[in-house]
Amino acid sequence: MEQEQVVRVIPYELVEQIEDTSEVPGGVELIQAPKIWDKTMGKGSTIAVLDTGCDITHPDLKDRIKGGKNFTGDDGGREDIYQDYNGHGTHVAGTMAASMNKQGVIGVAPEADLLIVKVLNKNGSGKYEWIKNGILFAIEQGADIISMSLGGPSDDKDLHDAIKLAVSKNIQVVCAAGNEGDGDDKTDELGYPACYNEVISVGAINLQRRSSNFTNSNNEVDLVAPGEGILSTYKNGKYATLSGTSMSAPHAAGALALIKVLTEESFGRKLTGAELYAQLIKRTIPLGYTPKLEGNGLLYLTAIEYLTDIFKKEAAALLVHP
Known part of the structure; x- marks a missing residue:
């Protein structure tokens, strides 16, 4: 018997839809991505986007897409059509890697490749089997990172096993923490796959660095990143x-x-999954919330330099005022 469709795109709010724009989105700026672009824009990395598909002709994304596959029933189940009829998958893809093409928006890693893995249908719903098979496909295709802004209430062994397999092959699996939060870190809100210890669970803050009321709080949250009023492709x-x-x-x-x-x-070598995770966590700064809400803190790509500057200033102050 086929499993009920119980996995959904993590609920989101559509704030505004526009025809055109030309800017670096506030979230990309907040995590300091532009400060890294003189060193790298992500060329050589592949992110598998497990979502509702992607607008493959979008001017900001068409040059980033290296392939994909449809695991849903959309388009009669044709595997070679992974078009996005929902909008969610195109939005997250743009935040990751929208091209720097002097128009539209720019993603965090504007030269990274995107593997579009359609595991949610036009309604934003999917089966655990689709997600599992999508992960296995991403592994086969040599993805470096798997991103999943989706979730359900149930722990599924096959899904968990697929994630463990990906992690064993040094693939980073990133998941949205979930939007069932109540603003109280004394209560836990749990969703899967974000609650699996093997994944990187990402909570939300607004562009003023305040914790979002809707973000899930639990012991599996690893870090937070911008999640309110985020402009991207659609x-x-x-x-x-x-x-x-x-x-x-x-x-x-x-x-x-x-x-x-x-x-x-x-x-001068490839890093293990644990080493890369450590490098990610080194690039966070605390915001003053409990670990259940913010994990290790805000994703901040220049955190090493930022914290070094603070240390130097504090040391200098102690020399002047012992």
Whole structure:
């Protein structure tokens, strides 16, 4: 018997839809991605986007897409059509890697490749089997990072096993923490796959660095990233501003693409999954919330330099005022 469709796109709010724009989105700026672009824009990294598909002709995305596959029933189940009829998948893809083409928006890693894995249908719904098979496809295709802004209430062994397999092959699996939060870190809100220990669970803050009321709180949250009022690409060649932890996860996925290239060039070798995760966490700064809400803190790609500057200033102050 086929499993009931119980996995859904992480609920999000469509704030505004627009025809055209030309800017670096606020979330991309907030995590300091532009400060890294003189060193790398993510070229050589591949992010598998497990979502509702993608607008493959969108001017900001068409040069980033290296392939894909449809696992849903849309378009009669044709595997070679992974078009997005929902908008959600196109939005997260743009946050990760929209091209720097002097128009539209720019993603966190504007030269990373995108593998479009359509595991949610036009209604934003999917089966655990589709997600599992999508992960296995991403592994086969050599993805470096898997990003999933989706979730359900149930722990599924086959899905968990697929994630474990990906992680065993040094693939980073990034998931939206979920939007069932109540603003109280004393209560836990749990969703899967974000609650699996093997994944990187990303919560949401707004552009003023305040914790989003809707973001899930639990012990599996690893870090937070911008998730309110996020401008990105949208279906039918348009742009939209959306809110939700769905928008936070692709900031982290794009950042991992940058960090992977940056650190492997520095180390002169490929990093293990644990090493790359450590490099990600080194690039966070605390916001003052509990770990259940913010994990290790805000994704901040220049955190090492930022914290070094603070240390130097504090040391200098102690010398002047012992």
